[in-house]
Structures are given as structure tokens and as C-alpha cells.
Amino acid sequence: MLTENNFSRIGTAGIGNTRSSLAHCLAYFNDRIYLGVTHHLGEGPQDQARILCYDPDVKKWEQVHISPLVEADAQAIPQDTLRPKLKDMIKHKFTGQKVPKYRGYRSMTVFQGKSDPHPVLYVTTICHWGAQLLRSEDGKTFTAVSKPGLGNHHILSFRSLTDFQGKLFTASTGLVKDGVMDRNFSGIPVIYVSEDPASDIWEPAMEEGFGDPNNNSISCIRAFNNFLYASVGNPERGFQLWKTDAVGKPPYQWHPIFLDGAYKYNLNETAPTMIEFNGALYIGGGLPGLGYDTANDVGPASAELIRVYPDDNWDLVVGRPRFTPDGMKVPFAARGPGFDNNYNSIIWSMAVHDGCLYAGTLHWITLALVFRGRKPVGGFQLWASQDGDNWEPVTLDGFGDPLDVGLRSMLSTPVGLVIGTHNHQGIVNVIQQRLNSPQTDEFGAGGCKVWLGSKSV
């Protein structure tokens, strides 16, 4: 199991742009680490999203793609459902400006479709004019290969690119429509499938929202035990878990494993990360935002970790003990919600590396403290387990940076465990400015970080 001492920082300060606050997605391709960074807003050229490539041999980053710029229009300044007061504050900045077409990249994976000569790198964009799929054969040249929003230009992004049985799956996430942006819930909860993404041939793999009008986001897709699993966000009832064998023509037959946030109801609103470990599928859940979903007025609540077995039975690993139709569920890790920490609002990323399961959280105490005019303390937490039951912390304070509030991306690679952070320096400074509090500057200039965990470090 990796410890804090096994991690070295391989990327800092947004890797060339401190406004790149979110290390959103990772892939390992052609013996290199690829990273897609996301900007919270797309205010101007300074917020162009980038794809970065790290060569472990020479230990250097290279920018391999940057978003083109477009003329700002009404779509560039949507009202954010998570931050209802923000629009008026930033509106003036857009007048007559060029803004990035893509302000982020949400998912990337290596896949070989029918038209691909070999496995290539696919990346999904975050775009206010309809998210797209980018493709690269060599990891240096990226080409858009899909229509905006796969035909619906309101779709903000696609997440969870997943290779299953030779087909590529992805889910629409977020929406920009009628001047309003929801980052997480699209209102169009659909998984799309393609055998040939290079040719832009996509079909819906499911009935929209699995027929439930309260299902408004596909949060994660993951292959396990010859089935494809999908977690579905639902602010009214809590997240749902479904699976399909994806046999026959799409849309496929799907079956629910459980509904109602595994009977924690809407306080288990979404499950953004799932991974196979020791013969079970581990599911990290919680609430989006800072422990409270402002858009839907859900919460506050803390994260849970659940595991599902091939026979569809399930157990609670971390979370609130409860009675359920499936029997009493008591956390196997003997840890309550949020790994016994209420500020861990969601398990945001997971990976299996060298036989251990790792889970990274979003931990929002920093923001709570700054709002009270106090000094930031905290940072994301990274937990590890060799058996899925017994968990130990790798770090409880964002490796010493309380402004790195979330661990958003995680990937096991031949060179080590790569993790990418979400940094809140920018937001913290804005809050401190408004409160006339001393500015926090001892943790650097902001921007996401990337860490590499390896026993050889």
C-alpha cells in the first residue's frame, strides 16, 4: 500500500496556467500520462482548456492540445444553478471578448473502434455550445469527430467514456439551455454507444432516464463481471444502480440493482465513481457541490462507499447503518459517512493499484472556514485498503495543501498511481477579498496539482 511518502508532485500550479483549477481526467497512452484540465468558467483566452502530456522518462509536461477561441455570445455566460449570484458579477467581462470553445475536458480513454487502425485516445470536451468527442491517433494531434452534443447542442459535456465489449459508451452530463447552466444534471440522462466513434455513429443505449423522470444524470459507467453498470443521479429519491449485458441492438435491456440511494434516499444523490476490486464493484457516492446541492436543495450529507457483488447483493462499506429491504446494512469498514468526517461530501475518484483500492474525497472544510473569516485547514483525503474492509488514510490534508479540496481524477499506470486535484485558491481569494480577510498565499498561486504514487519514490 502506498503511503504519503510514496507520492511525489509531478504537476503544480495548473501546469502552466493557475486558472486550470481542476485536473479532470486522466489516461495512459503511448507510455505517457495524459491529463485534461478544466476551468471553472470560460471567461476569456486565459481559460482555454488544455490537454497535457507527461513523459515519465524525462519527467516533463507538454501541452498537446488547447481549445480554440470563439466569439462570446449568450451561451458563454449562462446562469450557473450552483451559483445563482455569479452571472451579474462576471457578465461585463465577456463583452466583445473571445472565449474558449472548450473550457474543460471531462473524460478520456484509450479505445479502438471499427475505423481506428489501432487503439487511439478519445477525449470528451466541456462546451457551452454542445460538447464534442476529440480523437487522437498519436497523442499530439486532436480532431473533433462528433457533432456538437451528439446532435443536441445544449449538452454541456460527456463523461465516463467506457470500453465494453468492443463498444464505446459515454453519458451526457450537464446542460446549457435558455441561459441557464447545470454542471452536473443534464435533464437528458442518456448513455450513448458507438462501435465506431471515429465515424460519429452513436445510438442511445438506454431509455432516457430509465423511464424515471426524476433521474437527471448518468453519473458513472463501469464494466464489471461481463455487465455494464450505470449509476444514475436522482435529487428526489437518491441515486440508482442499473446494469446491462449490452447484448443485441441498442437500446439495451437494463435491470435495476437498487434504487433510492441504496435506501439513504436523496442524501445519496449521486455516485460519480465506480471500480472493480476483489470481485466486487465499489461505488462511491454522496452529494455534488460542497456537501450541499444548492441547485436542488439537497443536503447537507456526507459520502458513502458501497459494494455490489456479481449476484446483485450489496453491502455498505462506509456510511450510515440502516435497515433496508435487503437486510440491515452496517459499514464493513466500521466507518460512518465520509470516513467518519462530515466534510467528506463525496467520494470523487477511485483506482486499483498494485492490489490496493484507493478512494479520494472532496473535503470542503476549507471553504466553511474561509466563509467564517478563518484560515484554511483541511484538503482532500485519500484512503487506501488492501481488502476493501480495512481502510487507512494516505493523506487527510490534501498532502499539506488545504486549498486542494478535491481529488477528482485517479489512474493506475505502469509508472505509478496518478492523482489529480481540484484547487480552490481562486474561490478562496474571492471570498477573502469580499470579507476583507487576509489573503491566503502560502500555498502557492493556485491551479490543480498532479501527484504520482510509486514505491520507487
Next chain:
Amino acid sequence: MSEPFFILCPLRSFSSLVCGMLGQHPDMYGMLELNLFQEDTLEGLVQYQQKTRPHSNHGLLRTLAQIHDGKQNFETIQAAEAWISDHFHWTTKQVLDHIITLVAPKIVIDKSPSTVMTPKSIERMYSMYPDASYLHLIRHPRSTGKSMIDLVNLTGAGNGAFVIDNYDPEDIWLQVHTNIVDFTESLAPGQSMRIKGEDLLGNPDVYLPQIAEWLGIRTDREALEATKHPETSPYACFGPPNALFGNDPNFLDNPVFRSTRFEEPTLKGELEWDSGKHFSHETCKLAKEFGYR
């Protein structure tokens, strides 16, 4: 001395039936409503009850009569009253400890709705029994509210007719459950559990074993079957004339469990007891966290 077990809920949440059922488990001892945690001392409690609801001491009187004399009649209730007078100086914790000792090794169950009406009473209960187990019993706010109104109309409270200005069922539901959630969230995971009354009573074979497992009591068929017969409790009836109640009069009149699949009502729509009004946003938010629609 075993730790007590508390059922926390507002009135009209199936607590009489649930307490009556669990109380018939061979390892448990279900009681009437003792209302002990309204005050620190027995003297203070008696004075408080005389000022507010004099008959709210019926549960304590009947319980003391039963455990002291093995029966509840006019004379044993008088004896219980005398015992209370003799023990005015006791704390209310000493009173409950006394009961716990006399029914040992069984685990006593208290479900007094007065405990959860204020955070102060909850704090008093917890300070006295920090290691107890707590079951948060919930029921849909619409059916809870309708049941509260039925009770008001039945018992003559509010001059025998429901008046919204005196008694708002939604306010009670929201305030009491908020009190309980604030309390239970402060406990270690597993010290409290939440259950929908509709689930428990609709699927007793699914949920009774889970409660037994949680409390560490017998889970065998014989023990669980006993919980389906609350009518066999000595408290499952009206008391003698000098301590008639101590529990929901509907339950005392018909203390039988019949498994029923509940059709849960909806949070949407006009309130039956307040024309033109709907559930507040706060009520709907909490009810959804409980799993109601």
C-alpha cells in the same frame, strides 16, 4: 443493568403498536408512556404534570403498579401513587433505573412522545442514558397529520374539534423530527437507527429480525413471532379508573397487530386539515430525506 431502548417519534407515528410489539419480544419489556424526561426530579415531574396534563402520569402509575404488585387495579395504582410521594426526592433517572432493575434482564422500551417535543428533554434523556439505543420511528407527514386530527377529535382536546391555530400537525411533525435528527446525527454510527413505520408494519418479517439483530437480542422464530402479539402485554388495555390511559386510546382499545401493506400518501396536494395550503418546503425536504414522495 442493561441499557434502555428508546423509540423517538412524534405522536401518531405507530409508536404504541411498535412499542407494544417489540415489548413482547422475550428479551424486551415494553412500557407505557412514562414521560420521565420532562424534569430532573420526580417531584418536579409531578408538579409539571399537574400543571399541564394531569393524566400524563398514568403510564408511570400503571407501570409501577404492574412491576411492584404484578397487577393494575385501583389499589395497586394507589400504592404506586404513594410510592411516588415517598420518592419525590429521586431523580427521574433513579426512577427509570429502578424499573430497569426490577424487569432485568429484559431491556425496557420507552416511547414517550413528550421526550422529543423539546431539545431540552432529549438532552436530559441522553445525559442520563448516553449508551442507550435509539430508534427513530417515522411516518409520512400526511398520514401522521390526519391521525393527529382524528385523535384531537376523539379525545376532546381543543374542545373536541380540531382547530388549526391551536394545533398544527405539520409543525409538530417537522419540529419533532428535526429535534430527533439533530440529536441522532450527533450519535456514533449505529447507536441510532431510523425506520419507516409503514415498512416495519407492512413487512414485519423483513424488518423485525433486523431490529433484533441490531439490538443483539434473540432472532429466532419463536422470539420474533411473539412480537406479533402486542395484545398479550399487561399494558395492552385500559387501566383502572384512577389511571385509565398511559398510551394511545386507539391502541388500548384494539391492541392487535395486523400486517398491512401501506399505500403511502403523497407530499403533493392540498392539506386535508388546512384548506388551500400545501406542505412547506422544509417539510417536503425532510420527508424526502426520509424516503417519502
